[in-house]
Amino acid sequence: MGNVARFILRRRGAHGSGKGWHWTDIFTWVWLIGGLIIMFGPAVWLMFSSLKTPAALAEFPPSILPYVTSQATVEGYDKPLMLYDAKMPDGSTRVLAEVRRIGLVAQMVDPKAPGDIVKVNINDRSPVRIMSFATNNYTEPFVHFDFLRYLWNSVFVTVVATVITLVVNSMAAFALSKYEFKGRSVAMLVILATLMVPLSVIMVPLYSIISTLGLFNSLWGVILPTVATPTGVFILRQYMLTIPDELLDAARMDKASEWQIYWRIVLPLTAPALAVLAIFSVVWRWNDFLWPLIVLSRRELYTLQVGLSIYSGELNVQWHFILAMTVVTMIPVVLVFIFLQRFITTGIAGTGLK
């Protein structure tokens, strides 16, 4: 632990002595802490907010932590009453439950002695707040909302689309990086040029293709149009260009077919780039909203992102459920990233050649 602390708190110090502060130390700390807050803050806020009650979410000014005003059941009253710290005229403070509010005056009772009504100016009372986690934000959607169905659809779309993306893109990249043929660079340029075409432009033609093929209202209709990505082809091609041609020649001398060269030599050596593309693909497919929304119109086919939109109705947005489910939908992406990131850094290629 001491080592970790020393590592994290290490600084250049005045005159490079390690003691005191150099301006670069201050800059670094401000930069890094600022970055941490900017990057991580929204996620943390989202997580805390997902545990808030609808009332706490609507509160202004907003709080980071999920507070609620504590309540007490008082004899003689049907509903639980809000508890407040009230300042008495004699200067003492008592915990009172509010019965009702009339203008600037609140009628309050002592929960222990519910008989007497005490009138308190509303400026002289402040709510008693306790931290409370509204876990039913999470549990309720699992019961009422078809969460597991949507989760399964999302997982299916993401996994299948990612696998197909990796296979198809790596094949294209292999051909574009390792074979000499006429029009190779033109083909590459055309593929890259499609990067500039946004989904909204091709949405209508794509829709008519999908619908003609009978893929409307099918998860395959979500998967297939997304699997060939110019970004993926580009990333993999650039990586494959670094694999020496001599390896392929050696494999050819070793009686390997072109398929074996692709499958047993090039693909394993492209693993680091494949991992990067896998991360991208998982994140893209998992977070896809517009296209699944267009293709899928039956509820039981909804992916999570589309399913979440059920909570934002025209008149009423159920933020507490949206936030909670957003946290849940984030988890797989974060897990994938954590898992595959290690894989990238331990890249295995390039070690066998001088």
Place this chain on the structure above:
Amino acid sequence: MGEIKLTDVKKSFGALAVLKDIDLHIKDGEFVVFVGPSGCGKSTLLRTIAGLEKVSGGEIQIDGKRVNEVTAADRGLAMVFQSYALYPHMSVRQNLAFGLENSNMPKAEITERINEAARMLEIEAYMDRRPGQLSGGQRQRVAIGRAIVRRPTAFLLDEPLSNLDAELRVSTRAELAALHGRLGSTMIYVTHDQVEAMTLAHRIVVMRAGQIEQVGTPLELYNEPANRFVAGFIGAPHMNFLKADVVEVSGELASLSVAGGYRVQVRLGQAKLNSGQKVTVGVRPQHLVVSNDPLSPSVKVRLVEALGSETVIHGDIAGEKMLAVLPGQQRLNAGDEVRFDLTTPPLHVFDDNGFRLLTYAGQLT
């Protein structure tokens, strides 16, 4: 069997002709070295034989069969690459097994062949390591092992020693020669290092600019180079070339004027020289001896490299550069004048196209 015959082999990349009419007959069991400066097409020729490059013209035969249309995999050859090209994601064992698995060999035989090769090359200790965990010399052995397990009709080696340090190169060179002796298969070896060529080859093929300059045993090339290029390429340090004029031809003898008027006489043999002809005289640095004769041409020493066992002199002789390798340790310094006897050493006479006209091997008495 591993007989390889090339007839009029041509190879061009677009408009660039890399190989021009290569004719070569490599006998079974022969160790042939292709040597030449970089860019001379020697590696391309090897890759063409391997089947990794398609010929643009001509014919390649292996054991009497035309193989132009046969793929690299089916020519039955094995290649060792300059970078070794070991599969980085496979263990040494898997590297050796890959080619055998691809030809659907039974598991037991694969294991047997791998073990045999591992024993032969002494790589048993690291069969389960990845190439990245091996030293350069070990990788080299694995690369050779990968070729051996295939039991090819011929081995093709593309500068296999160029990534090793000097000491390892010498020992591996000896091992390669021993390996060839044991296996008895045809080996074609590409290098730009003429020492490797001289020590390993049965026959050397000297190449320049896509053409074969000369084919012959190492000593044939050394003693009777076909032209100036071969003469300059074979032998280290390279041969000295001095401009000369034929002053007089009388019967068997010709008198040449070299190095600003110094006269040497050579016996013509079969060659013809005309008086007044401009020629070039080649003399190997090792053949020069210091002379006390005041008529011998004088060399101004520019640099002395004392190597202990021998001394290399860089000098100027009548405006031309001159290298001399003298035995032992010489008391010479830069700026000194030293005289060399040009009448005793073997002399090669080249015409102005660079072709050798004659070699005159001894002193005229």
